Amino acid sequence: MPAAVASARSQLARLDALTACGPDAFLLDLELEQAPPDFAPGAFAMLSPGHGGGPVIARPFSVYDRLDERRLRFLIQVLGRGTRHLCALVPGDAVQITVPLGNGFEVAPAGEPVVMVAGGVGSAPFLMYAQRRIAAGAAADTHFLFGARSADRLYDQDAFAALDMPMHTATDDGSSGYHGNLVQLLTDLLERAQLPAEARFCACGPEGLLHAFATFARARGLRAELSLETYMGCGFGVCNACPIPTEPSGPLGHWPWARTCVDGPVFALSSIRF
């Protein structure tokens, strides 16, 4: 069984709290019956309403925070049917969860600088990543760049601001931090030597941002990793509905597609065509 699903279990969780976050997102706290094993930041869960109704297939979400052994927090932007149904639940309701899934980010060792690039709810995998880095004593070498259309879409930014690491925000409308997008901010910071160019650059966010970031990272020769989201049917590797084209010369190149759910969702930029 692929390592990415070997420890995954499916169970019903209890919705503990649902807190509005920004104009169109929620923090969803779930209490699981069985504590999931340890998992990497960027690992994800498949969620759906627990007692029927709602979508036919579940939706993938990175685990945002592990509040304790059995309680997981998710940051969910309401975008379509699946997320609307989830965010209409109330505390006490059951939520179907399969977790942990996917590879997640390999946390860079303490001596290696990391730059995290998050667009909107693309911040989801990075709270736990930052926590791990800080626990390893690498806070000063962990840079968090957080961008969105406007300040109110820098979801739950206090949770990141409370961590002791360098943080920069960027908004398209200039309502918080740098006035511009994340790639412009990256360019600016690199040119002013505010970021180490030899760092591991990890990005997650809307597809437009990731494409712009990928182009930028390739042009600059940055070491980059992307956490991707595609349509997914199952999340555990059986349906082949989440293909991502592989780079023929890369480690996944023996087959033209990788499965985002079990080969990812985190990919080295050099291993995929994106």
Place this chain on the structure above:
Amino acid sequence: MLETRLGELHLASPLLTASGTFGHDPAALAFLHPGDLGALVLKTVTPEPRHGNAPPRMVEFEGGVMNSIGLENKGLAYWREQVAPKLASVGVPVVANAGGHCAADYRLMVEAFSDMPGVAAIELNLSCPNVVGGTQFSSDAVALAEVVSLCRAATSKALWVKLSPNVPAIAPLAQAAEQAGADALTVCNTLAGLLIDWRTRKPRLGNGCGGMSGPAVRPLATRLVWESSQAVKIPVIASGGAESADDVLDFLVAGASAVQVGTACFRRPDVISLIAADLRRILAEEGLRLEQMVGTLRWPETVSC
């Protein structure tokens, strides 16, 4: 309590996976309790590797999903080397599923599966709506009989034929498969459909059309199970939208001897174990045995269909 006979095969349960919904190999079995699954039906294998269709490959609608995976698989040589050796020790009968472009392809696949000790039965995917020529055998009784006869001659293992719902009448096709030597029929594959995004004026699936599955197709599958089971003596295996013990029992009453669970596995990988537990509870509460249920539909005398 759930023991099921399917021709010569003795299964621990009437619940099977549906091809394409539980993987290319036995890995996902870890989600299920032993004894709950009757047989593991794996994803279609073709003689040569197939890269599959352009994404998006699966989209949802109210009541179901549409897929157009395009039979992505690494081909027979890979499967023989990497998958087949794992099958004998998985603790549940494995059903290999064969795909191809022409009758000779199917024969080749059946011969190969026939030589693999871990394969208990072979299902012919003669009805995939997502590949060119995927349904040529499923809509023409003569062509269907030819390919099934060829495959029958190539194996003594149980041979199942998976039929298409995209036909005006299923009985002649079911009979053609039976007469050509099929041991069981799987009824049915996905229903050809099209989902559109009006804003972009494009199909929502990368390959255009796709196959419908999930709860929305269950009434159609139930009718086809009933019609085909009336037309043949070999067992019929239902496939089409089952997601609960009640759905399974409905299919048995309609004439199915076993039921494949497909799309429901996507939402909940252990759903077959949940259904098995519910089935045991219902049978105990009602004092029923599974085989008493099969083909017991009481058709109202005043109604014709």
